[in-house]
Amino acid sequence: MKNILGAIPKNEYTTKLSVSVCYAVLASIALNFFWQPGHIYSSGLTGLAQILSTLISKTSLFTVPVSAILFVLNVPMFCLAWKKISKKFTVFTIISVTLASIFMQIVPETVLTPDPIICAIFGGAINGLGTGFALRSGISSGGLDIISITIRRATGKSIGSIAILFNAFIIFAAALLFGWKYAFYSALSIFISGKVTDVVYTKQQKMQVMIITKKPEEVVSCVQDRLRRGITIIHGAEGAFSHDGQTVLLTVITRYEMHDLEDAMKASDKEAFVSISDNVKILGNFYDPGM
Structure with missing residues (x-):
């Protein structure tokens, strides 16, 4: 890893590291200030980590934080990125996901508003902003981003249908856990997050x-x-x-x-x-x- 980082220009290293920190802060704010208090589920592996954390807390005497589950789910994605995308991309993605997991754990869950619609809108917008800046700078938030980039680089085609199916599962799980009202709120948040990401991530x-x-x-x-x-x-x-x-x-x-x-x-x-x-x-x- 030292050889990989040594080959990166200092200004690029500083920029990517700064963007990783910004993404981690924005992702933790979206999760702990809006999604968790509003019972809103994110897209991709973050949403899956939320579901698993909720199910564990409902079916056992202990809880596992979303941050820990998210990091574990991303480990296979790191291996895929290392083999199929690039080592530099993988190193900074590991950094961004690790920082995001740490910030999600240390930033306290805070209820800014009990309105789930506001939680859905602002959570999605803040997360989309962070994800878009990360992708624009040549790093990612892990999860489905890595699968999408891998297939797009290999075939030139998008895998939007896979993301839609995965997120449909997230929305359905939200309906079972909290009711259809919150499933629709989660769908709204996922939609807003995707649109904001598209606006910021102009490379695609x-x-x-x-x-x-x-x-x-x-x-x-x-x-x-x-x-x-x-x-x-x-x-x-x-x-x-x-x-x-x-x-x-x-x-x-x-x-x-x-x-x-x-x-x-x-x-x-x-x-x-x-x-x-x-x-x-x-x-x-x-x-x-x-x-």
């Missing part, structure tokens, strides 16, 4: 870029210096008004890379015409940076 939002330029070599060189993206070059285009010769360049980037693309275009050809289409669907492999 793909955009198709079409560049019409008279300086194709300069543009290609400048873009590829800043982005690890393939570019398709179409020669022989012609402007309908001036009939000047043009070259069309096509590529796909993530929204997270938009700023780098803008810088590249300013440096290579300020007069180029750039058209961008949001949320395009990609078939096949697509390089996922930062993991």
Whole structure:
């Protein structure tokens, strides 16, 4: 592990460690200030840990904290990430999950409001914010994130259906333990958490870029210096008004890379015409940076 961390630039190490701490704090606030007091269940392994903790406390004389169960459930995920994603990604994911488990244990459960709707909304939003920032920085909160990233890197496809089925199980368990009212509140919280994560984690939002330029070599060189993206070059285009010769360049980037693309275009050809289409669907492999 020392060799792995030694190969990471100091500024990147500091950033990832800071994000891990932020995620841990936000996840513990979501759990202990909103979800647990409001009987709201999270998505993924955190929700499963809540269910197991509740069942143990109801069927035995002792209790097992959610934080301990969550860490144990994530151990197989660490092994999967180590083999299938990257060692650097796994190290920082272990750090983030460990810190989250520690903070969940030491942050006291506090009832800010008895309203389960408020608990569902704010718990989901805070957790989604933390998860989104973690994924954006090349680490994860563990659990289903690791399975999703593994399959997406291998096939280029999402596994939203698996997440939906797993979370449906969480919601059904909430209904059995606390009633259907709380199951619906849990569904609301899971939905909000996912939406906030999507807004923050812009690396998964793909955009198709079409560049019409008279300086194709300069543009290609400048873009590829800043982005690890393939570019398709179409020669022989012609402007309908001036009939000047043009070259069309096509590529796909993530929204997270938009700023780098803008810088590249300013440096290579300020007069180029750039058209961008949001949320395009990609078939096949697509390089996922930062993991």
